[in-house]
Amino acid sequence: MKAMREIELKGHIIDSQILTKVFDRIMDMNGEFEVLTFDIGKRKTDSSYARLMVGGKDDEHVDQIISELHRLGARLPEMEDVELAPAPADRVIPKGFYSTTNHPTHVRHKNEWLGVENIEMDCLVVVEDTRALCKPLAMIKKGDHVAIGKKGIRVVPPERPRSRSIFEFMGGGTSSERPSETLISQIAEEIKKIKKKGGKIAVVAGPAIIHTGAAPSLAKMVKKGYVDVLLAGNALAVHDIEYDLYGTSLGMNIKNAELVSEGHKNHIYAISEIIQAGSIAKAVEQKIIKGGIMYECVKKNIPFVLAGSIRDDGPLPDVITDAMAAQDAIRVAIKDVDMVLMMATMLHSIATGNRLSSHVKTICIDINPATVTKLMDRGTAQVIGIVTDVGTFLPMLAEKLLE
Amino acid sequence: MKAMREIELKGHIIDSQILTKVFDRIMDMNGEFEVLTFDIGKRKTDSSYARLMVGGKDDEHVDQIISELHRLGARLPEMEDVELAPAPADRVIPKGFYSTTNHPTHVRHKNEWLGVENIEMDCLVVVEDTRALCKPLAMIKKGDHVAIGKKGIRVVPPERPRSRSIFEFMGGGTSSERPSETLISQIAEEIKKIKKKGGKIAVVAGPAIIHTGAAPSLAKMVKKGYVDVLLAGNALAVHDIEYDLYGTSLGMNIKNAELVSEGHKNHIYAISEIIQAGSIAKAVEQKIIKGGIMYECVKKNIPFVLAGSIRDDGPLPDVITDAMAAQDAIRVAIKDVDMVLMMATMLHSIATGNRLSSHVKTICIDINPATVTKLMDRGTAQVIGIVTDVGTFLPMLAEKLLE
Amino acid sequence: MKAMREIELKGHIIDSQILTKVFDRIMDMNGEFEVLTFDIGKRKTDSSYARLMVGGKDDEHVDQIISELHRLGARLPEMEDVELAPAPADRVIPKGFYSTTNHPTHVRHKNEWLGVENIEMDCLVVVEDTRALCKPLAMIKKGDHVAIGKKGIRVVPPERPRSRSIFEFMGGGTSSERPSETLISQIAEEIKKIKKKGGKIAVVAGPAIIHTGAAPSLAKMVKKGYVDVLLAGNALAVHDIEYDLYGTSLGMNIKNAELVSEGHKNHIYAISEIIQAGSIAKAVEQKIIKGGIMYECVKKNIPFVLAGSIRDDGPLPDVITDAMAAQDAIRVAIKDVDMVLMMATMLHSIATGNRLSSHVKTICIDINPATVTKLMDRGTAQVIGIVTDVGTFLPMLAEKLLE
């Protein structure tokens, strides 16, 4: 070992697996380590502290290791300011840029620690006077002071919850072979608890909610104040409106599961009606739409983002067809949410997950376990997955919320 | 075309796709055909009649084609008796044996048409005096008169139901994106209708019913008389009894989804208790078991078959560990059933499906669409699949049955 | 039956299941029918002809039935011109509009039959002088002459292929439990056959092609002329370029499957490099990109469409971020293609499938059978599905193409 450097770790570093991951990563990268100090939390509420000497074959090697450990929460004990470099052009990054995790992050600038605002994964940190901003590549402007390296940057990965809740015992897993009704009760409890504390809940929703007949349940949840923001695509809104106008979804009568004559045209009629009205809100005003999820959102002034996709028919006038503009709208919408319920959509769930801080409670409900796996593989590691049928899940959830 | 032979087709041969399949098969096999007569059913209740001349490059070729068409319901107009050949040894088949479909089948023996008893796919037909029996290879005895070729054999494939029901509009498909609650209501209607007519319903059940917390719902269905026979494995019974004795399944408390201390031992304890009692029925008698699916079966005298598998712990004394003996027990149990509900088990569903006549109404409920696909690929083509979570499905079904 | 109307059917209406579907639909809708004439094709190359009287409880009922039959290929024997109505406003449809299928379609205007150009499902037909155009709702302009009802419109559903090929024996199914290598050989044969005849092949590609290490195989196929147009998203191009620049995909070294230090930043670096160069083509020119799928496309002048999505990082400057603009680019790109290979992407496969005429040979390769099911449920019924691992499939396909 020619080169070495000290790091320190603080918090519930054992039961939150942080120390485990640090050791693993060093070994994965053929590095060495020596534990200099280790003050283990004596009791479960105490936090631990560790100082490690990390070694590698040369300075570059140690550097590479340190920069991985850094993402896991390790800090360099030396007190140094973050290094900044100007962006050479719009949407062009300086070499060595610091790429964000989705964990709460702080940068030390002019001897002060600044919390990075609106943290999300795979972005850059830009320092402006006394603020540190998390910016996606697309928003980088020439000359922005972009954080590089990892000096003066601290990451705070989430710790294992100390309380007993569905988020603790399901931690990072899916619901295979667990009691469905019990889990649904516990989700209802969490939702109620958050609303009681004045928290915000976002719902990410796919069109299968309508096809499987669960639209009235979600509409009721909106009406009763359990949804603070709705994120969806054109299809959810179209089929919700189709169902309100004609009683069908994909041309199928939801009440008896029969295909309706000419029903395949209903979703196009529905879009055309809303285009003629001007917008969903105007269609509610004009009493064209008289019920359903979108109706309740309009009535309760619940903000919604309908993000466009290349599969869309129409689309509705409310749909944001530019992907980048839609991303930004999602960013604004999920600011300060405490919990996200993702239901029956892989595209919108991953797009939302990519913009979420790791401390936001996230539940993904899908019939396909691959949706949860992908979300976690893409970095939304805090998600818990419930593999179930949204068509039976939502009625049960709504009942437990409203009972 | 050097060789040719006439066939005839009768019934609802167009809307049941029989004529389509006949034409397809001839073309697949490079054969030719000429339509000699075609009397189409003028109205939807009329049946059609067709006579076709089938041609091939030589007699063997035509023979091969005919024997495929035969399985689709085509008949040779000549009135001939079935050909029989003796089995050369126990479990050894004569060359050219007739392999059964799962459709109702008749053989002409001594100028009389005999219905083949207990028809199931991939078996042999043995004629004994005035009876025709469907026998699996394992039951063939030396000297049995086994049907060979296809002369004097008639197959009656199922026709499209004339009435409107879930079986008609879901025909051969799965429930992806259909209204879950509506489908469950319709299944409840079908069950009630069958019970009203004095029909029999079999349930094939996997242990996920217990793990997902749906055991009380199935137990209630048994108690209320909606289940006439139960087909399952060791695991369903073990976990049902574990749940009754200790409130857990796989060591998890079903009421709060928490792992119970020492809970991993509960299923072994449960097995041991029943072994000590002698059997499930005796454990009910001795008041060791006081509730649950198996309890209700014992109380209501509902026959159950617990078929063993190489994954089993224990097993319980009631389990039939020999695979061939278990198959035979399944055969006996499903005789005369009108409907089968298969829930959350691929192994037992396919094993049961393989023994079912194609006229038995069959519904497969599974979270994994592959289970339905496999069932259909293995020949249980009449099945309709509901891709949902048994943990939310069963409570909803039980509620609709009992309301 | 108070009301009735005649229809006629022509072609291989039996083995292509058209007659079956017509009878089914009438019965589904509680209608009646009487067969007036039925001239069945005597031999397999002959086509059939049927005239049916369709009855219902009143004119509206018969009308509803007829308009469903129409989509299956039924024609009204009366020779009438198509009815047209003006669009009341931009993107607003006249009542009773004719909604397209994805089958080749003709409209009779001023006594002449016009083929509808660029047919795709769920669109409108607009007649301009002597042309009939298929237009999505978004392109409808106030005053456009939109076809309504179904008079004077003919739909030609695809017939079962008379030749023996993978498209015939796999018709509308997935590859579960079929010999993988044999299927790959047959796909290679089809590709070669199409290229020999001067046909065009489109590839729809997801990023898993890069992650699973199959990029060099696809690059080789482009280079050797087996790909005429590429449809993908930002991620495919980013990871292809990341792999070319740094040997990684999602930060993983493709050659040894190890995570590279700081590798999670590579895809952002790759995007930034291309933004700085100006475009993918310029990056190739400037020798920044020296190989890979995108490189070969640029070198061979193969057009590509990179459609944006809300999950995108960056995106690359070549990405069309507006969903509607991207849809139109897809429409242009797939004009006149003879075959589409869809690989490892549900979003782009469905978006492309929605724009395809049903006569285009379509193969979907995916590890997840749900992708194929969804494609078919969404109307791309001609697709055949190969459930396999693109990481082993593509190397084998490339080998068979190039041997």
Place this chain on the structure above:
Amino acid sequence: MKAMREIELKGHIIDSQILTKVFDRIMDMNGEFEVLTFDIGKRKTDSSYARLMVGGKDDEHVDQIISELHRLGARLPEMEDVELAPAPADRVIPKGFYSTTNHPTHVRHKNEWLGVENIEMDCLVVVEDTRALCKPLAMIKKGDHVAIGKKGIRVVPPERPRSRSIFEFMGGGTSSERPSETLISQIAEEIKKIKKKGGKIAVVAGPAIIHTGAAPSLAKMVKKGYVDVLLAGNALAVHDIEYDLYGTSLGMNIKNAELVSEGHKNHIYAISEIIQAGSIAKAVEQKIIKGGIMYECVKKNIPFVLAGSIRDDGPLPDVITDAMAAQDAIRVAIKDVDMVLMMATMLHSIATGNRLSSHVKTICIDINPATVTKLMDRGTAQVIGIVTDVGTFLPMLAEKLLE
């Protein structure tokens, strides 16, 4: 905290997550802990040592906690002998019995530590003189000295491998989005390494290997000495023999993927042929079988276990139809294996996994990710999963092994 007890932990307890799990479990169970001593391994080859005081609300509570920690590798520092109790009857367990993990286990009896022989999960430990045996419930005899409680029992959970291999970097995960060909190369390397050291490899194989056309590849692997034991069901052997005798599998010609006339009868013919010959080995001797997987096994004297199931046709005379007898045959067959390759079968993979010690390298290859998930949920936590198509995987693996 009224009650407390000391435990100790040794080994790579941090990077193998043992300490993390211990802390987690104490908190899950509402216990408390105090760290008395903690000597952390200073370097990556050093092991660590910890002494903890565990507290609970009463002795029973502490006991419950300790018995969970015990399964994770915690030891009671006091040196006491294992407690034994006699089994009250055949297959009946004494209260408080010790239920095994699948980790290597030692019991202290008369002051000596005895390694438990043939360790597998969910069994009992029986002490006979100077031997400690792992016995499933079914083998317990009245009077057997069964271990109870956890005193004098040590469990050694597997530690994270120190070397770099596929088993380390894939640890407990599936291959989603990893380079397929690279992974296959690495599996080939592992196999070669094990064979070089004289190790034993078991293959667990499902019939899809035959249907997907991969039988020749597996046969070649057997022939070349890469398979030491084969575990399968009736179907694998039947279809392998069907393929050898008639070139088909499930009646489909593997070379051109076409259904063969009368092909549906071939598997029954194949079974009948072997029944007539007496056994698979005799059919090889009599030159009825001339190639394939079973042929190579017979020729190379590779032991095989064909375990029966209720889905079986026939079965072949070599099939063990009793589930318990088949389990025991599996136990004997996998004794001393170093690696297990599980391919395309959930039933046999889980049955084998349940009998395996956690130190055996285990790879599961399946197109369905649920198979891997189930294996891990059922306790075979050491498995690494490769989600791929066995029909392309095996040819590639065989090529890499033989090149």
